[in-house]
Amino acid sequence: MTICTRFLNQSRLWKWSVLTVAVVGFPWGVGTSQAGFIGGEGTDNPSRQLKALFAEYWDDELRAGPLEATFLGDHRYDDRLADLSDAAHEARVKRDRDHRHALEKIAPETLSADERIDREVLRFTLDDRIEGERFRDRLIPITQQDGIHLQFAQSVNFHPSATVGDLENYVRRLHAFPRVVDQTIALMRQGMAEKRMPPRITMAKVVPQLRDLAPKNPEESPLWGIVAKLKDWSEADRDHATVAVRQAIADKVSPAYAKLAAFVETDYLPACRESVGLWDSPEGDVHYAFRARSFTTTTLSPEQIHEVGLTEMARIREAMEAIRKKVGFTGDLKAFFQKLKDDPKLKNQSEAEILGRYRAIFEAIDAKLPDLFGHLPRTDYGIRPIEAYRAKAAAAGYYYPAPEDGSRPGYFYVNTSDPTSRTTYTMQALAYHEGVPGHHLQFSLAMEVPGRPAFRKFGYVPAFSEGWGLYSEGLPREVGLYTDPYAEFGQLEYSAWRAGRLVVDTGLHQKRWSRDQAIAYLEENTAVPRIEIVSEVDRYIAWPGQALAYKIGELKIREIRAQAERRLGTKFDIRAFHDRLLSLGSVPLSVLERFMEQNQQTEAEPQR
Structure with a gap:
């Protein structure tokens, strides 16, 4: 349950990633006038220097990540894929250091309040990336997540298809894929040499993904999906494009996927480690402590985070007990969990039923949003099922933000695989987190702020963004939308799940828990179906530290709100609070806390 950053290279892009830049031009002014700013050609005005630096940084990011640029809606690089070579990586690291040095030269006291926040967020991002270089995460370039x-398979959903040039770019990108696969294999071989390897149990899930993506019949490839977008083309142009796409998939793409699958299965998988925790890797404990700080944007140690998780779990279980008694169930909480897992009345029966239920949930919350927010986004959103080739290893749902140009809405992608295993009583909480009022509002409102630098419009700091998503799961209760006690229990279950993540993630990567221990803990403390628990635990194994962001972020947002309510008393306005919170965009928790405290103090001052 998170936004679409699964399709981004998390080791490099998680701090700013997402998802849409204007298709034509850059309104923030990227161009030759900014080129060479780091080299000293910028203006003496600090504000203009900062804007030029932001633009140069962002342009460098998109040029280095062509797929990400396409996902974001910038189509200047649609004909290429990233260069994963050592030389390209070293150049990227040098740019990070140069940008950090240039940023330090701009004194914050010479900037406006908004500019100081922007500067601090970029500095945090660069410091985090530079510090993380020592751990060589790039040597594990693929996981099941x-x-x-x-x-690459998902790029078909974002690549334009309006012109012949669009399809020419698409075919060039298909032809570039074998080169990227060769570079990926080279990185993995270097990881083998340095003993920086992923756990075997999660890497094994990659092999069937790769096999599914290497069909002999090009029309069975997800990348064939571009052809369906050509229905309005002339017959001659459509036929020509179809032939080119078919040949590229058959000659380039499928063989490259098959080559990667064979390498993983034959060479890489046997060399992967049996252990599941990051502790069993070079500088493992130090690496995990860094990732905990990075993903939570706090100074909390893994041990402290583990204790927070245990405390939260105890609190949530008390609330669960109250619901169990409310519905008249006479067994203990563990027995109630089992009832929820087994009751066919609480299960979906088909993909159509799942999608229909979500549409009804969103219709109800849309009507209540004006009670919770004074400012709503212009951007629309829709629902889509997760593609079959990645559904088995995917979470229950993801959110994909809309592009700034409005060419498509944001998408809530929901996992409809094995529909009879998907519970009905957790659907409200998931919809509120991934869609409305969760990620859709947070990302859309951040994107729509006029004059905000691009890297901030599309920024994604997990502790804030996922903390807001988790906070949003319970928010509709305040406007009367949790009328079913089982749905209310579902929201508590999801909250317990996130508390459990604090316990399980630190357990796996710092306390040396086994995979079975992690699964057993979540089974003991939630009613989440085993199929989802196993998938989620494997996600934590493959992605150390990320799962810590949700509950730590939510607790900080709730703490900030409680402080505001105490300070303002009857003057507290929930709509104004939410508007202020979301106006900031995705930021480290320290920045959020300071910004909200300053605004609350101003609001609480007596009028003169």
């Missing part, structure tokens, strides 16, 4: 194999 993320990597070029999944990113």
Whole structure:
């Protein structure tokens, strides 16, 4: 349950990633006038220097990540894929250091309040990336959750198809894929040499993904999907494009996927480690402590985070007990969990039923949004099922933000695989987190702020964004939308799940828990179906630290709100509070806390 950053290279892009830049031009002024700013050609005005630096940084990011640029809606690089070579990586690291040095030269006291926030967020991002270089995360370039194999397959959903030039770019990108696969294999071989390897149990899930993406019949490839977008083309142009796409998939794409699958299965998988925790890797404990700080944007140690998780779990279980008694169930909480897992009345029966239920949930919350927010986004959103080739290893749902140009809405992608295993009573909480009022409002409102630098419009700091998503799961209760006690229990279950993540993630990567221990803990403390628990635990194994962001972020947002309510008393306005919170965009928790405290103090001052 998170936004679409699964399709981005998390080791490099998670701090700013997402998802849409204007298709034509850059309103923030990227161009030759900014080129060479780091080299000293910028203006003496600090504000203009900062804007030029932001523009140069962002342009560098998009040029280095062509797939990400396409996902974001910038189509200047639609004909290429990233260069994963050592030389390209070293150049990227040098740019990070140069940008950090240039940023330090701009004194914050010479900037406006908004500019100081922007400067601090970029500094945090660069410091985090520079510090993380020592751990060589790039040597594990693919997992069952993320990597070029999944990113590339998903690119068909975002690539334009309006012109012959669009399709020519698409075919060039298909032809470039074998080169990227060769570079990916080279990185993995270097990881083998340095003993920086992923756990075997999660890497094994990559092999069937790769096999599914290497069909002999091009029309069975997800990348064939571009052809369906050509229905309005002339017959001659459509036929020509179809032939080119078919040949590229058959000659380039499928063989490259098959080559990667064979390498993973034959060479890489046997060399992967049996252990599941990051502790069993070079500088493992130090690496995990860094990732905990990085993803939570706090100084909390893994041990402290583990204790927070245990405390939260105890609190949530008390609320669960109250619901159990409310519905008249006479057994204990563990027995109630089992009832929820087994009751066919609480299960979906088909993909159509799942999608229909979500539409009804969104219709109800849309009507209540004006009670919770004074300012709503212009951007629309829709619902889509997760593609079959990645559904088995995917979470229950993701959110994909809309592009700034408005060419498509944001998408709530929901996992409809094995529909009879998908519970009905958790659907409200998931919809509120991934869609409305969760990620859709947070990302859309951040994107729509006029004059905000692009890297901030599309920024994604997990502790804030996922903390807001988790906070949003319970928010509709305040406007009367949790009328079913089982749905209310579902929201508590999801909250317990996130508390459990604090316990399980630190357990796996710092306390040396086994995979079975992690699964057993979540089964003991939630009613989440085993199929989802196993998938989620494997996600935590493959992605150390990320799962810590949700509950830590939510607790900070609730703490900030409680402080505001105490300070303002009867003057507290929930709509104004939410508007202020979301106006900031995705930021580290320290920045959020300071910004909200300053605004609350101003609001609480007596009028003169």
